[in-house]
Every structure is written in C-alpha cells, then in structure tokens.
Amino acid sequence: MAETYSKKKIEHLVSNISETELSDLAELFKIFGDSTRIRILYDLFDSEKNVTEICEDLEMNQSAVSHQLKILKTSKLINARREGKAMVYSLADEHVKTIITMGKEHIEE
Amino acid sequence: MAETYSKKKIEHLVSNISETELSDLAELFKIFGDSTRIRILYDLFDSEKNVTEICEDLEMNQSAVSHQLKILKTSKLINARREGKAMVYSLADEHVKTIITMGKEHIEE
DNA sequence: TGAACATATGATAATATATTCATATGAATA
DNA sequence: TATTCATATGAATATATTATCATATGTTCA
Numbered sequence: 001m002a003e004t005y006s007k008k009k010i011e012h013l014v015s016n017i018s019e020t021e022l023s024d025l026a027e028l029f030k031i032f033g034d035s036t037r038i039r040i041l042y043d044l045f046d047s048e049k050n051v052t053e054i055c056e057d058l059e060m061n062q063s064a065v066s067h068q069l070k071i072l073k074t075s076k077l078i079n080a081r082r083e084g085k086a087m088v089y090s091l092a093d094e095h096v097k098t099i100i101t102m103g104k105e106h107i108e109e
Numbered sequence: 110m111a112e113t114y115s116k117k118k119i120e121h122l123v124s125n126i127s128e129t130e131l132s133d134l135a136e137l138f139k140i141f142g143d144s145t146r147i148r149i150l151y152d153l154f155d156s157e158k159n160v161t162e163i164c165e166d167l168e169m170n171q172s173a174v175s176h177q178l179k180i181l182k183t184s185k186l187i188n189a190r191r192e193g194k195a196m197v198y199s200l201a202d203e204h205v206k207t208i209i210t211m212g213k214e215h216i217e218e
Numbered sequence: 219t220g221a222a223c224a225t226a227t228g229a230t231a232a233t234a235t236a237t238t239c240a241t242a243t244g245a246a247t248a
Numbered sequence: 249t250a251t252t253c254a255t256a257t258g259a260a261t262a263t264a265t266t267a268t269c270a271t272a273t274g275t276t277c278a
Contacts, residue, residue, distance in 0.1 A: 085223060170237080
C-alpha cells in the first residue's frame with residue numbers, strides 16, 4: 001500500500017484519467033460527501049464498532065445508520081463481520097484515512 | 110504546503126476532528142462528488158482555461174458549466190481572472206490534485 | 219420453540235441538487 | 249454607441265438522496 005505521495009508521484013499517478021475513472025472518482029467522493037457517512041467513518045478510525053455503538057456515538061437512530069452503513073459497505077469503504085447478534089464494522093483500508101486527511105489539510109488552510 | 114504523507118503523519122493529522130470539521134469535510138467532498146465538477150477540475154489539471162474551452166472539452170452547454178464553476182469557485186477549489194471578454198479559471202492549489210490522486214489510488218485497487 | 223435482542227430493508231415523504239431555458243451583465247470593437 | 253461575443257444568473261423542472269416509520273430477518277438463549 002502506498003504510504004507517501006511526493007509532488008512528482010502525484011503528477012505521474014494522475015496523468016491520463018479516463019472518463020470512466022472520473023465517473024468512478026465522483027462516485028467515490030460522493031460517499032465521503034455526506035455528514036452521516038463521514039461521521040461513521042471517523043467513528044471507526046481507531047477501532048471497529050457494532051451498529052449499536054455507532055448509533056450511540058452519532059446520536060442517530062438505528063435505521064438511518066444502517067442505511068448509510070450499507071452504502072459504505074457497498075462502496076467497499078468498510079468491512080463487516082458478524083459477532084453473535086451484532087454486526088461489527090471496520091474501515092476497509094488505510095486509503096479512507098488518507099483521503100480524509102487530505103481533505104482536512106485542505107479545509108484547514 | 111505539505112508534500113509527503115507518511116502513515117505516522119496521517120495518524121497525527123487526523124486525531125481529534127471536531128463535529129464542525131467533519132461537516133466541513135463532508136461539504137468539501139460533496140464538491141468532488143459530482144461528475145461535471147470533477148471533470149472540470151481534471152480539465153484544469155495541466156493548464157488554466159476559459160469557459161468556452163471547458164465547455165468544448167466537456168461537451169456541455171455553457172450554462173451548466175458556469176453554474177458548476179460558480180460552485181467550485183465558492184468552494185475555493187478554483188481561481189478566476191478576467192482576460193478581456195473571457196473568464197479564465199485555474200486550480201486553486203495542489204491539494205485539489207492530491208485529493209483526486211488519493212481517490213484514484215483507491216479505486217484502482 | 220418462542221421471546222428478546224440486533225440489524226436490515228422497503229416504502230414514503232422531505233429535501234437537495236443538476237440541468238435547461240431565457241435572459242441579464244460585462245467587455246471589445248466596428 | 250450599437251452590436252457582438254463571453255459569461256453569469258434566476259426560475260423551473262427533473263432527478264437523486266436522506267431520514268423516518270413500519271416491519272422483516274437473523275441470532276441467542278431460556
């Protein structure tokens with residue numbers, strides 16, 4: 001997994017993005033572009049949690065959270081596993097953290 | 110401007126994000142989460158362009174493009190300057206490229 | 219097996235968003 | 249200064265999205 005991104009590397013990586021990729025990119029960012037979803041992602045930053053815990057942390061009702069969890073799952077930004085009655089969710093990979101970090105850097109300037 | 114992001118740096122940067130910041134983050138990503146806007150941003154990757162050029166590149170009508178340019182401008186992702194009759198737009202900073210690059214990295218896996 | 223707990227899901231209503239159309243604004247120039 | 253070119257903008261429509269409500273599914277355990 002990539003861990004550093006120099007200016008030069010970015011220039012290289014970003015060259016020649018197809019229309020399809022741009023569409024996929026928009027779809028990806030759309031997922032991050034909702035308060036509830038980004039709060040869920042941030043809630044999972046340090047540790048996996050079950051649905052009840054997430055609901056408590058966000059102070060939101062279970063149905064709304066489950067609907068958004070499904071979207072995050074479908075987008076492969078989170079993983080799920082069953083633990084008895086509960087479903088435990090966790091971030092899918094480090095990219096989620098990286099993307100949020102880049103965004104945070106931007107808004108702080 | 111930050112140019113490299115180690116795992117350790119990300120852990121540090123991302124600690125303690127407030128609810129307000131999470132909201133702002135969602136707002137930021139929402140801007141990237143639209144095909145037209147991300148195509149405009151990508152169109153401006155290598156050089157500034159005026160509205161007519163952008164319209165031609167995206168094969169979209171002028172009004173739709175102008176509406177989205179305004180949103181990008183308001184979000185401070187692009188800059189504008191007048192050049193005679195034309196308005197010339199350019200990316201506001203390197204962060205735009207970085208964020209798109211991170212997204213591209215993610216979808217390619 | 220049935221009751222209780224945990225989560226998921228379908229339908230609906232409310233809200234937000236993008237594009238289009240018509241038109242306004244602003245700059246250059248004949 | 250009247251016309252043309254370039255861009256911006258308001259209103260309206262169409263579409264997408266979110267939260268809520270009611271209920272279904274799945275798991276545990278008495």
